[in-house]
Amino acid sequence: MILERLLNISPTTLLIIPPVGILIYGFLQYLLDPLRSVPGPFLARFSRLWYFLEIYKGSFEETNIGLHRRYGPIVRIAPHEYSIDDVNAARTIYGHGNAFVKAPWYQAWxxxxxxxxxxxxxxxxxxxxxxxxxxxxxxxxxxxxxxxxxxxxxxxxxxxxxxxxxxxxxxxxxxxxxxxxxxxxxxxxxxxxxxxxxxxxxxxxxxxxxxxxxxxxxxxxxxxxxxxxxxxxxxxxxxxxxxxxxxxxxxxxxxxxxxxxxxxxxxxxxxxxxxxxxxxxxxxxxxxxxxxxxxxxxxxxxxxxxxxxxxxxxxxxxxxxxxxxxxxxxxxxxxxxxxxxxxxxxxxxxxxxxxxxxxxxxxxxxxHSATGLPMQRVVPPTGTTIAGHFIPAGSSVGINAWVAHRNTSIYGPDAEQWRPERWLEFEQQGRGAEVEKYALxxxxxxxxxxxxxxxxxxxxxxxxxxxxxxxxxxxxxxxxxxxxxxxxxxxxxxxxxxxxxxxxxxxxx
Missing domain, CATH: 1.10.630.10 (Cytochrome P450)
Structure with a gap:
């Protein structure tokens, strides 16, 4: 009886089922996500397609900077994937001996x-x-x-x-x-x-x-x-x-x-x-x-x-x-x-x-850093806390050098401007080593x-x-x-x- 009903499904219905299934799956992901409160583009909550299309435009470094200006130090860019702009988080994610391994994105290289x-x-x-x-x-x-x-x-x-x-x-x-x-x-x-x-x-x-x-x-x-x-x-x-x-x-x-x-x-x-x-x-x-x-x-x-x-x-x-x-x-x-x-x-x-x-x-x-995407890492089994949010194991987090290098708390209120003298000032102020820690x-x-x-x-x-x-x-x-x-x-x-x-x-x- 079930097989007979399946064989009688119209072609139009068959075309509708896959996208509907994808939408339901994405909505369930959203409902079950413990980090629903993390801001970001609406479509990025449900699918990696938003991230794909934004990179396709060819200027994701600028998009990424804009996202952090709008949403703050942590931004969702895909389901369970987050872009970070936080000095302390840099040491957590990339520090020697930390258990944050490179994300699956690197497999394609x-x-x-x-x-x-x-x-x-x-x-x-x-x-x-x-x-x-x-x-x-x-x-x-x-x-x-x-x-x-x-x-x-x-x-x-x-x-x-x-x-x-x-x-x-x-x-x-x-x-x-x-x-x-x-x-x-x-x-x-x-x-x-x-x-x-x-x-x-x-x-x-x-x-x-x-x-x-x-x-x-x-x-x-x-x-x-x-x-x-x-x-x-x-x-x-x-x-x-x-x-x-x-x-x-x-x-x-x-x-x-x-x-x-x-x-x-x-x-x-x-x-x-x-x-x-x-x-x-x-x-x-x-x-x-x-x-x-x-x-x-x-x-x-x-x-x-x-x-x-x-x-x-x-x-x-x-x-x-x-x-x-x-x-x-x-x-x-x-x-x-x-x-x-x-x-x-x-x-x-x-x-x-x-x-x-x-x-x-x-x-x-x-x-103008040579690379312009977040350097994603996988959160270890213990989970981690970044910018006031507990990030569960298996999530992907990363910092884009373009975002880090526009951080005004590190590089000053004129971080958007070309001014080599800032590095001489950092040395005079004894801040050289501090600033280098967020130079990515x-x-x-x-x-x-x-x-x-x-x-x-x-x-x-x-x-x-x-x-x-x-x-x-x-x-x-x-x-x-x-x-x-x-x-x-x-x-x-x-x-x-x-x-x-x-x-x-x-x-x-």
């Missing part, structure tokens, strides 16, 4: 085989800790000295390209050139071999676009992580992303042959990361596996280029938008050069003694970006060279419309167009 997870995507804190210890010495401050020649090579080449652009009087996409620079630097540091993007400023293999596409995939699929296992096998294995993988394999193979060639015995050059990992692999293949080698080299390329290029673009854009700060920085560098306290090119150690340069870098990281551009705690020091190395060395050698002029359309970015986890500048002039050369207008 790795293959379904967890043994191939990168340091960024690995959800298992124990495995992550073991892996991080394997590689941490390669990214330490002491290791940076060995990487400086690689950065110098690419800095010199970018300056050469900028001189050519200046002579041609062309308007160019400055973000693109800075990404070419960051990509070639990480190629040198990782493989002792540039990719060659700085030769012509061209990406013939479509590598930039392929990395962007993979980031788009992971950003959206991570919102519904169960789909990842179904879709991952369908992802293309060729094209730009395949080029990076195959390039990595070729570099490893060539380096293995080179190390075994007796004619190369005794030859020494700057130590690149791949050689260091490869030697560790050959010394103990069980401890440092071939998968470790491939995954780490690929991670350097995929993450190291975008994050650094975005921050370099932030530095240069804000210096040009606020020319007074450009001149203050130039005066600091010129004075140091006259006094003989900086070289040409500036060394990383010398750059640390340029206080305004360091303030500019920190302010650029604050104003590189993450926080045990999951702080392992490549942070390399990124700071590139910024600290390139920016003084550009400021001392060149003037720039923003494109008129950019001046009128303002900078536009697209947020797909990385908040990438889209219209950073301008002209380059050799220093002292007369500008247009």
């Amino acid at each position: 790795m293959p379904p085989d967890v043994n191939k997870a990168s340091l960024f995507s690995d959800l298992n804190p124990h495995r992550h800790g073991l892996q991080r210890r394997k590689f941490s010495s390669l990214y330490s401050m002491s290791a940076l000295i060995g990487y400086e020649p690689f950065v110098n090579n690419c800095t010199s080449l970018l300056c050469h390209r900028f001189n050519e652009i200046a002579q041609a009087g062309k308007t160019v996409n400055l973000q693109h050139w800075l990404q070419c620079y960051a990509f070639d630097v990480i190629g040198e540091i990782t493989f002792a071999n540039r990719f060659g993007f700085l030769d012509m400023g061209e990406d013939k293999e479509g590598v930039f676009g392929a990395i962007d596409e993979r980031g788009i995939y992971s950003t959206f699929v991570g919102i519904f992580p169960w789909i990842h296992a179904i879709l991952y096998p369908l992802l293309p294995k060729t094209g730009g992303h395949g080029y990076v993988f195959n390039y990595t394999l070729r570099q490893i193979e060539e380096r293995q042959k080179s190390l075994k060639d007796p004619r190369n015995a005794g030859r020494e050059g700057p130590p690149d990361i791949m050689t260091k990992i490869l030697l560790a692999h050959e010394a103990d293949p069980n401890k440092m596996t071939k998968i470790d080698l491939i995954t780490m080299c690929q991670s350097n390329i995929g993450a190291g280029s975008d994050t650094t290029a975005i921050t370099l673009s932030s530095i240069l854009y804000h210096l040009l938008k606020y020319p007074r700060t450009y001149q203050v920085l130039r005066n600091e560098i010129d004075t140091a050069a006259k006094e003989g306290t900086v070289s040409d090119p500036v060394t990383f150690k010398e750059a640390q003694d340029l206080p305004y340069l360091q303030a500019v870098i920190k302010e650029a990281l604050r104003m 551009a590189f993450g926080m705690g045990s999951r702080t970006c392992i490549g942070k020091n390399i990124s700071l190395l590139e910024m600290s060395k390139l920016v003084p060279q550009l400021v001392r050698k060149f003037d720039f002029q923003l494109d008129e359309e950019l001046e009128k419309e303002g900078l536009k970015s697209c947020n797909r986890w990385f908040v990438k500048q889209m219209n950073f167009e301008g002209k380059v002039f050799a220093r002292g050369e007369e500008k247009d207008g």
Whole structure:
């Protein structure tokens, strides 16, 4: 009888049943939710679709800031998922030894085989800790000295390209050139071999676009992580992303042959990361596996280029938008050069003694962080209390760096404005360490970006060279419309167009 009735259901009824069921399920979730009092967009109470659509718009960092201005320190952005803006909560969520593991969103950034997870995507804190210890010495401050020649090579080449652009009087996409620079630097540091993007400023293999596409995939699929296992096998294995993988394999193979060639015995050059990992692999293949080698080299390329290029673009854009700060920085560098306290090119150690340069870098990281979504973590079995609310186990909580960096209680009432001097004031007030605890551009705690020091190395060395050698002029359309970015986890500048002039050369207008 029941089967007969089911067979007699009309097609219209069959179409209505699924959405009605979803609505009922969402309403039940709302009724049973112990945190019904936490504010947020109405639709975010019932479905993750609201979050998906808001990210799709491409400016979630701005949306997220607006949500906290409207609702306060804790905001619901999806069922059982909350965005936080609370200094004490940052230590609770991201502090060393805390049991807040990365949320399922990160699964979409790795293959379904967890043994191939990168340091960024690995959800298992124990495995992550073991892996991080394997590689941490390669990214330490002491290791940076060995990487400086690689950065110098690419800095010199970018300056050469900028001189050519200046002579041609062309308007160019400055973000693109800075990404070419960051990509070639990480190629040198990782493989002792540039990719060659700085030769012509061209990406013939479509590598930039392929990395962007993979980031788009992971950003959206991570919102519904169960789909990842179904879709991952369908992802293309060729094209730009395949080029990076195959390039990595070729570099490893060539380096293995080179190390075994007796004619190369005794030859020494700057130590690149791949050689260091490869030697560790050959010394103990069980401890440092071939998968470790491939995954780490690929991670350097995929993450190291975008994050650094975005921050370099932030530095240069804000210096040009606020020319007074450009001149203050130039005066600091010129004075140091006259006094003989900086070289040409500036060394990383010398750059640390340029206080305004360091303030500019920190302010650029604050104003335009490379990542623009909340860094979600899963609340442990004990639950936790955040901003006066008890959050039950299994909920997801996270802080967006863009939200944290607009917190007026930390950064002052002018937190929305570009003002590098604030960092010098923090130091004078003895608040430097306090403020750094809510500076989340590189993450926080045990999951702080392992490549942070390399990124700071590139910024600290390139920016003084550009400021001392060149003037720039923003494109008129950019001046009128303002900078536009697209947020797909990385908040990438889209219209950073301008002209380059050799220093002292007369500008247009």
